[in-house]
Amino acid sequence: MKNHYTATAKSLHWVMAVLIIGLLALGFYMQDLPLSPEKLKLYSWHKWAGVTAFLLVLVRLAWRAGHRPPPLPASMPKPLQLAAHGGHLALYGLMLAMPLSGWLMSSAKGFQTVWFGLLPIPDLLAKDKALGDLLQNVHATLAVLFVLILVGHVAAALKHHFIDRDDILTRMLPARPTEN
């Protein structure tokens, strides 16, 4: 079995890494700002980027379904292999749940999401303040969970590289020769 990711998988991984870290940072930053034109602008950008991330994760899942990722090193203990798979599953789940909860929250709060100010995303929920506040809590809680799991993801990759000295990190890096 090939021991590397396809160029497409690598591209999707790194584009989404930048997008997701940006979305999380922006999300935590903007929520405490006093109301201002800047704040409304940042909220719009956050929503546009969130829709983009959601579409990218769909592309990524479709690609993943047709391209098995390289296996974990056989030297890895079974419990750690399970933890790695569980962590990746959680990341995919959060990549879906974050934009979905944000979209539903926006609907319930009465602020429709219009992608790049041009393409209206239908409101699945009617305006409902209590539901909007609940979904805001869900969105914020998932964001904290996302940060924790991302920290674990990065820490695990660094551990593989610097302590286990395997190719887990390098096989996702763009420098490595790839084929599709």
Next chain:
Amino acid sequence: MKHALSTLALLAALSPLSAGAVEYNQVLPAKSSVAFTYQQMGVAVDGQFRKFSGQLSFDPAKPTAARVSFDVELASVDTGAPEGDAEVAGKPWFNTAAFPVARFVSSGVKALGGNRYEVPGKLTIKGRTQDVIVPATFTAQGASGVFEGAFTLRRADFAIGEGSWAKFDIVANDVRLKFRIAASGK
């Protein structure tokens, strides 16, 4: 004889209620609404005012004699978000401390045929007065009647949203006002 005739004429002039006519003159706030829609970076956002009052007299048989004066309590705004409500009460927006009320006073009524009317008048918000023409339909519903209509005003005409909000890239200039005013008659 001459005296009696002029008394009759005076009585007729003073009595708007000819036989069978109904004059609608009591606004029913619970059955009325004043809502608005504006664009925020391409997103249509809805809001409303919860408190308003008005004086009107409208006889469908003599629409051109109708008059209306309508007050909206600006602090009763519901922008859809509590921080938005607090923001628009402040100085850059409505400045409700200095200008608590938006007032429309009609200067006449034009019947357009059917149940459609045009009501020109003066709209005063935040100390600034503009001439506006408010289109309205009237529908009698049992003992009460309903006036409905919508018109667009430009917030900049009334200095609503000053300073950092003055540009229209985030919050558009156009604000669509939609009203439904129910009134009872007698």
